[in-house]
Amino acid sequence: MPHAADDHARPEGASDANDAPPGAHSDTGAQATGRGPRNRYTAALAEEIETRWQRQWEQHEAFRAPNPGDVGFDPAKPKxxxxxxxxxxxxxxLHVGHPEGYTATDILSRYMRMRGRNVLHPMGWDAFGLPAEQYAVVNNVHPRDTTVKAITTFRRQLKRFGFSYDWSREISTIDPAYYRWTQWIWLRCYHAWYDHRVENKGRAPGRARHIDTLIQDLAKERLLVGPSGELIEPGAQGALGSIGGEPMGGVSGGFARKWIELTEQERKEVVDSRRLAYLGEQTVNWCPALGTVLANEEVIDGRSERGGHPVNRVPMRQWMFRITAYADRLLEDLDLVDWPHSTRTQQAEWIGRSEGAEIDFPLFGPSGEPEQQSLRVFTTRPDTVFGATFMVCAPEHPLVDEITTPGQRASVEAYRAAIAGRSDVDRMESKDKSGVFTGAHAMNPATGERIPVWIADYVLMGYGSGAIMSVPGHDERDYEFAAAHGLPVRVVVAPEAGAIVEPPYAGQGVGVGSSNSEVSLNDLPTPEAKRVIIAWLxxxxxxxxxxxxxxxxxxxxRQRYWGEPFPVVYDEHAEPHPLPESxxxxxxxxxxxxRPTESDDPKPPLGRAGDWLRVEIDGKTYTRETNTMPNWAGSCWYYLRYCDAHNDERFIGEEAERYWMGGGGVDLYMGGAEHAxxxxxxxxxxHKALHDLGFVSTPEPFRKLRHQGLIQSYAYQRSNGSLVPTDEVEERDGAFVEIKSGEPVKQIVAKMSKSLKNVVNPDDVIAEFGADTFRLYEMYMGPIEAAKPWNTRDIIGPFRFLQRVWRLAVDEDTGELSLRETPHEGVERALHKATHKVRHDIENLAFNTAIAAMIQFVNEATGEGVTRDQLHRFVRILAPFAPHICEELWSRLGETGFVSLAPWPAHDEAMLVDDTVxxxxxxxxxxxxxxxxPAGADAATLETLALEHPDVRSFLxxxxxxxxxxxxxxxxxIVAT
RNA sequence: GCCGGAGUGGCGGAAUUGGCAGACGCGACGGAUUCAAAAUCCGUUGCCCGAAAGGGUGUGCGGGUUCGACUCCCGCCUCCGGCACCA
Structure with missing residues (x-):
């Protein structure tokens, strides 16, 4: 049945030309049911309108954003x-969680276009990596096939929402034209080192520089090489870049050597060990089930983040990134960004900066004589050193072999073997303070006492120096260990002078019993005591x-197939060589x-790649790296590629980068909090590495970040706490009962899950109500950042709202625009208020209240009707939220352009306040x-009027x-007694 | 255990940061329309007492500051998120 749009859409005076861009309405059936008024806004009409305008946008490339230098680029427009x-x-x-954030950014993007911005709003695919690959493995299909198919589905679904993406910038991380540059960035990091000497105007120092600058500095003896490969400035104390990377032996002493004194091999090792992307022998998280190693960030409670498989710690030679060099800057620069508090906190906690001291405890030899060697510990409480009554090393500590006495060797070996066999999960589950004595002793440098050295798995090799001074009087773990093994406890800090201390007391206070002939911490408050003891040490x-x-x-x-190959080959000595950019x-x-190989040692699938593995360069044969990059690689820089998606000369053009990333980077980044x-x-x-190396202009990539809250679903719980799938529950007289048993169940909010059968498919919702309603509903549910339950019953509300909007403009019987000639005063005022509020709320991402304001306006206008001019304005404030219906009304108003690109309507401040309040x-x-x-009445007037009011007088x-x-x-x- | 965030009608949620609590939506109830139903439209709707007028009460709990507190302070409870043998 035709919906008469062609007959009635054009108001008098409007051009009937149907060759104008958005122009012609099709005659496809709008009233699927054939009931109700012919021109009512129904799901069928919504679908017809929506798909038609989506085609129009696509054909006219309505949302294509020109780059500097492109045709149509206006340099006067802010981005x-x-x-x-x-x-x-x-x-x-897609599930309903995806479009939540996407709708929010889409509304803002559409609004910003209407406000005269050149808007970059792109979309792409993070298509390499474990999730896609695991799916492929399970279904025994090549990951490329499943991924390409999934992308097609996602793209179709996203387009159906009417998101205003610039699809010409679509990228996919699995596209060689994209990952070529992922590999290129990795090479830039390989050819870089971190120079901690560079000052940054009072902020945390250091900057990545080309590796050649390191070689020059070494050759010119501006840098020397320390005994364990660390870099030393001539005349300066301590090593540069002491965090991360270096093996910690705790051995002090030795001399710095000059470049000229090093062998060729030593030089290579020194340089290679300083690279930003380097090959490191490390204890890694090996996940046998996934057949790959995982980053620390991908391991949660000793299990893989994906799949929840156990993870073991084994030493391996792997490609690493020297992110630790950036620890201080990553921490400090959190104050440059507008991010949710919780996310900043999580990053800060993950970086986990703690200030303290390294202290060397001299070791005694087997027969009790002092040795050259000492055991280095890290402590955040150096003020408690007088209370250190024993020491504990991590079982893997390199000095343990040396210092263990023959008598203790058997038990030490047995303990280490027991530890090695335990997965991290086991180690975490049992928190009992196990450990054994090594037989060795060290000297407490403060007290001069001889104290025993133990090993225990509660001390981790990966933190500090892998050894601790144990202060059972002031550390709960040390106290438990001391209690379990009968070791002495000494109190050296009291909450206040003279207080009785019940160990363990971990708080701050003043030093007690903490003095030797040279230094005393007694009565010193903790911060002061720390300063004094560090100075003394x-x-x-x-x-x-x-x-x-x-x-x-x-x-x-990663020992997986579905990822970016490294641009690296190995020679016959297993020495790595980077490939040239060409x-x-x-x-x-x-x-x-x-398929990955499930095993206890790594067997990357690319090892089976036959001819691919061998590369001939200058007549020499090399073997390719068979590991691949993790799925995070592609997402580390995709936001940059969008700015210049088809540049094949550079990963991003300089001009495009400066324009789109200017002003502190991405203006709004929306996504899940799980990526914190x-x-x-x-x-x-x-981004910081690229910034240091001169490739990007901003220190931070994402100026403003917001998370969309999780969309949850209802579930039903029996009295015993067990959950009932949604389809086995029905509502009877306002209560929920399990159909099978008739037992009452409680409605609760839970995560959507297949087993609870409470997953909502957006395709179904759109089929029933249309994309405009879907968008409105998701934004109307509540604040964007809050977790909130999907309630199918509520969707009708936004749908009715759109019906009322439609009816406000269109006669449901004739299909003609039905408008009044002169504006109603109250409606006009309400429209100004709504325009103001919607604008304000969009800018504050408060979409739920913006929609409420528009509903309120429509409710007010419904009785009175609106003029052509009022509808012309209202359609524009609604357009970012429900773009399709607005395009339709816009064209029926006789406009030939897109409402999506029309200017945002102005409001009159004077119209926002009523004459009387x-x-x-x-x-x-x-x-x-x-x-x-009257609106301006002052306090005195109010007081007089109030006291004269008859109701008030009778009350008083x-x-x-x-x-x-x-x-x-x-x-x-009025205060009266 | 530590660090965040939150607790408002039957439900989702508002409240310009100290100024009329409950905007807006859902649901429910009543009415219009309909042969009827659905859809749509109009009205009512925090709770308690009352036929009504009206009165009382009310933002997790207990105190406090203030002319006035959902909002600020102190002490608890519950839920959600993060971290957790990190020295």
Whole structure:
């Protein structure tokens, strides 16, 4: 049935030309049911309108954003970069959580276009990596096939929402034209080192520089090489870049050597070990089930983030990123960005900066004589050193072999074997303080006492120096260990002078019993005691103040197929050689057998790639790296590629980068809070490295970040707490009962899950109500950042709203526009208020209240009707939210362009305030009367009017007025007794 | 255990940051329309007492500051998120 649009759409005077861009309406059936008025806004009409306008946008490339230098680029327009976290195209398609953030950024993007911004709003696919690959493995299909198919589905679904993406910038991380540059960035990091000497105007020092500058500095002896490979400035104390990377032996002494004194091999090792992307021998997280190693960030409670498989710690030679060099800057620069508090906190905690001291405890030899060697510990409480009654090393500590006495060797070996066999999960589950004595002793440098050295797995090799001074009086773990093994406890800190201390007391206070012939901490408050003892240790050469981080270097190799190959080959001595840029991209070979090998040692699938593995360069044969990059690689810089998606000369053009990333980076980045540490930390790190190396202009990638809240679903719970699938529950008389048993169940909010059958498919919702309604509903549910339950019953509300909008403009019987000639005063005022509020709320991402304001306007206007001019304005404020229906009404108003690109309507500030306002009159805090007064009435006037009010007077009978508070525009409060 | 965030009608949620609590939507109830139903439209709707007028009460709990507190302070409870043998 035709919906008469062609017959009635054009108002008098409007051009009937149907060759204008958005023009012609089709005659496809709008009234699927054939019931109700012919021109009512139904799901069928919504679908017809929506798909038609989506075609129009696409044909006219309505949302294509020109780059500087492109045709149509207007340099006077400020830019706005609205970015969504691009999805993994999983096999199951979009769920309702995806479009939540996407709709929010879309509304803002559309609004910003209407406000005259050049808007970059792109979309792409994060298509490499474990999720896609695991899906492929399970279904025994090549990951490329499943991924490409999933992308097609995602793209179709996203287009159906009417998101205003610039699809010409679509990128996919699996496209060789994209990952060529991922590999290129990795090479830039390989050819870079971190120079901690560079000052940054009072901010945390250091900057990545080309590796050649390191070689020059070494050759010119501006840098020397220390005994364990660390870099030393001539004349300066301590090593540069002491965090991360270096093996910690705790051995002090030795001399710095000059470049000229090093062998060729030593030089190579020194340089290679300083690279930003380096090959490191590390204890890594090996996940046998996934057949790959994982980054620290991908391991949660000893299990893989994906799949929840156990993870073991084994030493391996792997590609690493020196993210630890950036620890201070990553921490400090959190104050440059507008991010949710919780996300910043999580990053700060992950970086885990802690200030303290390194202290060397001299070791005694087997027969009790002092040795050259000492055991270095890290502590945040150097002020408690007088209370250190024993020491504990991590079982893997390199000195343990040396210091263990023959008598203890058997038990030490047995303990280490027991530990090695335990997975991290086991180690975490049992928190009992196990450990064994090594037989060795060290000297407490403060007290001069001989104290025993133990090993225990509660001390981790990966933190600090892998050894601790144990202060059972002031550390809970040490106390438990001491209690379990009968070791002495000494109190050296009291909350206040003279207080009785019940160990363990971990708080601050003042030193007690903490003195030797040279230094005393007694009665010194903790911060002061720390300063004093560190100064003393430094004078004595026994230690120094230092900073430790929880952050570890980023393990970047994966023993998987579905990822970016490294642009690296190995020679016959297994020495790595980077490929030249001309060799990029290193294309991932097609493998029939792409499955990972479940095993206890790494066997990357690319090892089976046959001819691909051998590369001939200058007559020499090399073997390719068979590890691949983790799925985070592609997402570390995709936001940059969008700015210049088809540049094949550079990963991003300089001009495009300066324009779109200007002003502090992405203007709004919207995505899930689950990426708080992983993606967001990695991307910041790459960005900073690229910034240091001169490739990007801003220190931070994402100026403003917001998370969309989780969309939950209802579930039903029996009285015993077990959950019932949604389809086995029905509502009877306002209560929920399980159909099978008739037992009452409780409605609760839960995560959507297949087992509970409460997953909502957006395709179904759109089929029933249309995309405009879907968009409105998701935004109307509540604040964008809040978790909120999907309630199918509520969707009808936004749908009715659109019906009312439609009816406000269109006669449901004739299909003609039905407008009044002269504006109604109240409606006009309401429209100005709505325009103002919607604008304000969009800018504050308060979409739920913006929609409420528009509903309120339509409710007010419904009885009175609107003029052509009013509809013309209203359609524009609604357009960012429900763009399709607005395009339709816009064209019926005779406009030939897109409402999506029309200017935002102005509002008149004078129209926002009413001439008269209602003032509440309170007596003793309770509202007893209301006054209608002119908007500008002052306090004195209000007071007089209030006291004259008959209701007030009768209330005040027999009372004495003590005080009157009058707040202009608000209320009057009369205090009487 | 530590660090964040939050607790408002039957439900989702508002409240310009100290000024009329409950905007807006859902649901429910009543009415219009309809042969009827659906859809749509109009009205009512925090709770308690009352036929009504009206009164009382009310933002997790207990105190406090203030003319006035969902909002600020102190002490608890519950839920959600993060971290957790990090020295």
């Amino acid at each position: 706005f970069y609205a970015l969504d976290m691009f999805p993994y195209p999983s096999g199951s398609g 430094e004078t004595e050469g026994l230690g120094s103040g230092t900073v430790q981080y929880k952050l570890r270097d980023w393990l970047f190799s 060799a990029l991209p290193v294309v991932l070979p097609d493998l029939d057998d792409f 540490v992983l993606h967001l930390l990695y991307a910041r790190f790459w 209602e003032i509440a009159v309170q007596i003793k805090g309770k509202v007893r009367a209301k006054l209608m007064v 009978e027999g009372l004495t007025v003590r005080k009157v508070i009058a707040v202009p525009g608000r209320l009057v409060n």
